[in-house]
Structures are given as structure tokens and as C-alpha cells.
Amino acid sequence: MNKQRDYQSPLRQEQARRTREQILDGLIQAMERGGLADLSIPAVAREAGVSVPTIYRYFRTKRELIESLGSYIIQKSGINLTPPPPRSPEELIAMVKEVFLKYEGADEMLRAAAMSELSYEMRQHALPRRLELIEEALRPVADRFNETDRIHLRNSVFILTTTAIARAFKDYLNLSGEEAADTVEWAIRTLTSGSSQGEAEEREL
Numbered sequence: 001m002n003k004q005r006d007y008q009s010p011l012r013q014e015q016a017r018r019t020r021e022q023i024l025d026g027l028i029q030a031m032e033r034g035g036l037a038d039l040s041i042p043a044v045a046r047e048a049g050v051s052v053p054t055i056y057r058y059f060r061t062k063r064e065l066i067e068s069l070g071s072y073i074i075q076k077s078g079i080n081l082t083p084p085p086p087r088s089p090e091e092l093i094a095m096v097k098e099v100f101l102k103y104e105g106a107d108e109m110l111r112a113a114a115m116s117e118l119s120y121e122m123r124q125h126a127l128p129r130r131l132e133l134i135e136e137a138l139r140p141v142a143d144r145f146n147e148t149d150r151i152h153l154r155n156s157v158f159i160l161t162t163t164a165i166a167r168a169f170k171d172y173l174n175l176s177g178e179e180a181a182d183t184v185e186w187a188i189r190t191l192t193s194g195s196s197q198g199e200a201e202e203r204e205l
């Protein structure tokens with residue numbers, strides 16, 4: 001009995017990859033034009049230069065299409081999707097430098113998508129895990145701080161290590177990715193080298 005072989009030639013696979021990226025680029029363009037509220041599959045198809053049925057061959061629903069955008073932005077930015085979690089402030093600083101430089105090199109359209117309402121929504125889902133990674137990186141210096149100050153430190157470092165900060169350094173101070181990373185490095189070293197404010201107040205009494 002002959003079995004139909006599930007085989008795709010390298011050429012066909014490459015064509016499929018390009019079409020998928022074309023659709024996701026169309027999604028970004030459609031979001032730029034009309035935002036997330038008015039987003040529709042026909043609008044994405046127009047921007048991508050493909051038919052509506054073509055989009056549904058690659059993405060079963062609009063939600064599936066939208067949810068694919070986050071990983072696509074990261075992939076196009078060249079950021080490692082599965083980096084080893086930082087285990088110290090030094091490793092966190094190294095990770096921030098890599099991310100900031102990759103973010104700076106990303107296409108302007110991708111950076112705009114990364115700052116969009118949709119990306120904000122996706123970041124909210126990832127927030128608990130991101131906070132855990134920051135806490136793990138700060139663990140070697142955590143005993144220098146009381147519980148309240150550990151939370152302040154974690155929250156401050158978390159904000160400093162976001163790509164939104166890289167964008168702010170560029171927009172407000174015209175700093176390059178490297179300059180922004182150096183500034184964040186200084187801030188993290190300064191924050192983690194001091195003692196707890198609560199402990200300092202206790203010593204003064």
C-alpha cells in the first residue's frame with residue numbers, strides 16, 4: 001500500500017517562510033495605519049499583498065496571527081528567545097547590553113510594533129516571569145537590603161532593563177544603544193552596591 005509522504009522541498013519551505021513573514025509584516029503595517037481596535041484580516045491582506053485565504057492557510061484565526069507577532073519581533077531583532085537566565089547583576093548587565101544593541105539594530109517598523117498596544121498586552125502576560133528573572137539576578141546582593149528595599153530595587157532594575165527605556169534614552173537624550181546600556185550598567189551597579197535605606201536609618205539612630 002502506498003502512503004502519501006509528508007514531504008516539502010526546501011524551496012517550498014523557504015517560500016512558506018517568506019509568505020508567513022510577509023503576512024506578519026503586513027500585520028505590523030496594518031497596526032501602524034489603524035491600530036489594534038480596527039485591525040482586520042482583509043486589512044492585513046491588503047498590506048501584505050496576499051489574499052485573505054492565504055492568511056488563513058498560515059494562521060487559523062486573527063488571534064493566532066496577533067499572538068505570533070511577539071516572537072516574530074524578537075526573531076527579527078536577533079534577540080535570543082531562550083537565553084540562560086542571569087544569575088548575578090553582572091550577567092544581567094551583559095544581557096541588557098545585548099538586548100539594547102539588538103533593539104537599536106532592529107528595523108524602525110519592528111521597534112514601533114514592539115511599543116504598540118498589542119505588545120504591551122503581551123508583556124503584561126510575561127510580567128510575573130520577568131520579575132522572577134530580575135529577582136534571581138539580584139539574589140547575590142539581596143542580603144544587603146531589607147524586604148521593602150529589595151522590592152524597590154527589583155522594580156527599579158526591572159524598569160531599567162526594558163526596551164522601553166532604550167527607546168526613551170534615544171528619543172529624549174539621543175543616546176545610542178551602547179550609551180543607553182552603559183547608563184543602565186552604571187545605574188544597576190550603583191543601586192546594587194549600596195546598603196538598604198532602612199538599615200542606614202537604623203544606624204543613624
